[in-house]
Amino acid sequence: MIDITRGDIQHRKFVFIDRDGVINQRAAKGQYITEPNNFILIGDTVETLKLLVKEQFEFIIISNQAGVGKGVFSAQQLDLVTQKMLGLLAEKGIPILDIFYCMHDYDENCMCRKPMPGMILAAVDKYAIDLKKCLFIGDDPRDVLTAQNANISSVLINCSPSELASSGVMPDFYAPLLSSLLPQLRTFYSN
Numbered sequence: 001m002i003d004i005t006r007g008d009i010q011h012r013k014f015v016f017i018d019r020d021g022v023i024n025q026r027a028a029k030g031q032y033i034t035e036p037n038n039f040i041l042i043g044d045t046v047e048t049l050k051l052l053v054k055e056q057f058e059f060i061i062i063s064n065q066a067g068v069g070k071g072v073f074s075a076q077q078l079d080l081v082t083q084k085m086l087g088l089l090a091e092k093g094i095p096i097l098d099i100f101y102c103m104h105d106y107d108e109n110c111m112c113r114k115p116m117p118g119m120i121l122a123a124v125d126k127y128a129i130d131l132k133k134c135l136f137i138g139d140d141p142r143d144v145l146t147a148q149n150a151n152i153s154s155v156l157i158n159c160s161p162s163e164l165a166s167s168g169v170m171p172d173f174y175a176p177l178l179s180s181l182l183p184q185l186r187t188f189y190s191n
Contacts, residue, residue: 013056013189014097014129016120016147019063021139021158022178024085032067034077036084041092042158048178049094052185060127061099062119062136062146069105078103098123115145120152135188137178141167153188155181 020026020033025040027033049059067073078101086096100119102112112118124131136147139158147154156164156171157178164174175181
């Protein structure tokens with residue numbers, strides 16, 4: 001973990017990132033990443049995050065994990081997958097400042113399950129984050145709605161143009177791969 005006292009809070013570059021489909025390959029529809037061996041990094045995202053680390057970006061993962069609430073896998077299994085993720089990212093030189101999971105089932109109507117903004121707002125409270133200077137990177141139109149509900153800018157990657165068109169949402173930045181948006185990310189945080 002990164003020392004949260006490092007640097008002036010006004011000049012820190014916080015990025016919220018979804019997990020499945022952004023950092024790692026998504027499981028098949030209706031399935032979950034329940035075992036560490038099934039956690040496979042997405043190369044383009046990892047290479048882009050490595051570049052951003054060199055530019056002092058800090059990452060907070062925001063992820064729905066309803067499989068725990070449904071009883072498909074346990075919180076302990078989620079922790080094992082998380083440790084695998086953190087280990088793989090650390091090997092690549094990518095520290096993660098924090099992780100916020102919503103483990104509620106779909107029908108629990110919690111405030112933390114995306115597209116509700118609860119996880120982002122919890123991170124804002126914990127780290128005194130200025131939302132005007134944040135992005136949320138996701139792979140699902142629901143992630144765009146999450147960003148909009150938290151009043152931050154959205155980045156949508158790894159989402160097909162047809163899925164985006166049928167969703168009716170409009171992200172602030174869109175590209176098939178995160179690396180394609182590197183210049184825009186740098187510009188956003190330099191303003």
